[in-house]
Amino acid sequence: MRLNRPYLITRSLCPENMESPIRFLRGPVTPTEYFYRRNHFTYPDLSAQSYQVHIDGLVNRPRTFTFEEIRSLKSREVTTVLECAGNRRNYFRxxxxxxRWEDGALSQGVWQGVFLGTLLAAVGMQDNVREIxxxxxxxxxxxxxxxxYHFQRSLPLNAALxxxxxxxxSYNGLSIPVKHGHPLRLIVPKWYAMASVKWLKQITAIGDSFGGPFQTVDYNYYPDPVTDVGKYPVTTMHVNSVIQYPLDYSVLRLGIHQVEGIAWTGKGMITKVEVSLDNGMTWSEAFLKQSTSRYSWREWLFPWEVSEVGTYTIIVRARxxxxxxxxxxxxWNRMGYGYNGMSKVHVKILI
Incomplete structure (x- = not known):
């Protein structure tokens, strides 16, 4: 018998933007077919056989690396959350x-590649480098x-190193899929995923602040609805969580139900997840599963025994x-970045 399977949720077709069915996935690794897709443009047509990455700017020995040269270098694995900066945008009021992202512009897996610092050391950075x-x-x-424009982003030198x-x-032990950055993609743990540039073409060391449109116009918080007063850049992820079960506006029966979900952050690690059933008047601590890495989300569980029929709102917050x-x-910000309001679902309980 064929089991039912979830599907990616389409947000736009051209460029393709598709949301992970995050409420139907469990475990520390998002399968490739369920990894969310975020694009500003159409997919580039590239071949690993002729692929090259050029490193230039304030370096002593500008150099072009082939795909095979980079693959032959010593590699390391990083398990990390990647979250679109616009994740949960649809909830802003x-x-x-x-x-119109809801909760699924978010995925996690194991990336394998070369420490960026190894490549930068090979070309010899000059003393006045400020950003990459x-x-x-x-x-x-x-x-x-x-x-x-090409999609371009910079990192301060300390983050790059x-x-x-x-x-x-590679992703989850296989070559990165074309739709997720093949042949080579930058991975920057703890930052929103706009920093993890896909289909990497060029790396440039500069001595000042980069001023491209995806750095200074897009991916900035604009707290004022009209002016740029108070504008500041989007960088590391906010502390956040999602309730995976029960689904919003579910109808359940009296008894014990396992409320569950995930929580993640761009600073430190998740230390506590709490659940409220009375609109935040009181809170109960959920059970946290062990993290798989310092950059991974934490799965959490909360057994909920319901003895009265009625409607309930379950609210969750992470620390x-x-x-x-x-x-x-x-x-609130007018481009809708970094939504991290407490996760909530509404449930009706019947006999």
């Missing part, structure tokens, strides 16, 4: 423009700045080791 710019092969018209910032060639806690209402 007042509503904002952008892809990463250019992808994907390109097209920007929604917010007139003109044609973090031991777990890698140029990845991390840096002292952050999910807010009841997140900071």
């Amino acid at each position: 007042p509503r904002v423009y952008g892809e 710019v990463f250019t992808g092969w994907d390109h097209g018209e920007s929604n917010n700045v007139p003109g044609q 973090d031991p777990d910032t890698i140029i990845a060639h 991390d080791s840096s002292g952050r806690i999910q807010p009841f209402v997140p900071m």
Whole structure:
């Protein structure tokens, strides 16, 4: 008998943006076929056989690496959450423009590749390097700045040289799929996934701040609805959580139900998940499963014994080791980034 299977949820077709069915997935690794897809442009057409990455800028020995050269270097594995900065955007009130992501612009798996610092050491960075710019092969018209652009992002030097910032060639033990950055993709743990540039084309060391549109216009928080007052860049992930079961507006029976989900953060690690059944008046601690890595989400469980019929709202909040806690209402911003309001579902209980 064929078992029913979940599907990716389409948010747009061109460019393709598809959401992971996060509520129907369990475990520390997202299978490739369920990894969410986020694109600004159409997919580039690339071949690993002729693929090259050029490193230039403020370096002593500019160099071009082939795909096979990079694959032959000593590699390391990094298990990490990748979350789109617009994940959960659909929940902002007042509503904002952008892809209508709910909870599934989020996936996790094991990436294998070369420490970025190894490549930078090979070309010899100059003393005045401040940032490293990463250019992808994907390109097209920007929604917010007139003109044609490649997708480009920069990292401050300390983030670029973090031991777990890698140029990845594999995901879950196999070559990265084309739709997720094949042949090579940057992976930056703890940062929102716009930093993990796909289809890597060029790496450039610069001595000032990068000013491309995906750095200085997009992927910034704009707290004011009209002006740029208070604008600041999107960087590391907020503390966040999702209830995977029960589903929102479920109808259940009296008895014991296992409320479950995941929680993650871009600073430190998840230390506590709490559940409220009375709109935040009181909280009960959920059981946290062990993390698989310092960058992975934590699965949590909460046994809920229901003895009365009626309607209930289940609210969940997560805390991390840096002292952050999910807010009841997140900071509104007009581009809809970084939503991390407490996760909630509504349930009706029948006899």
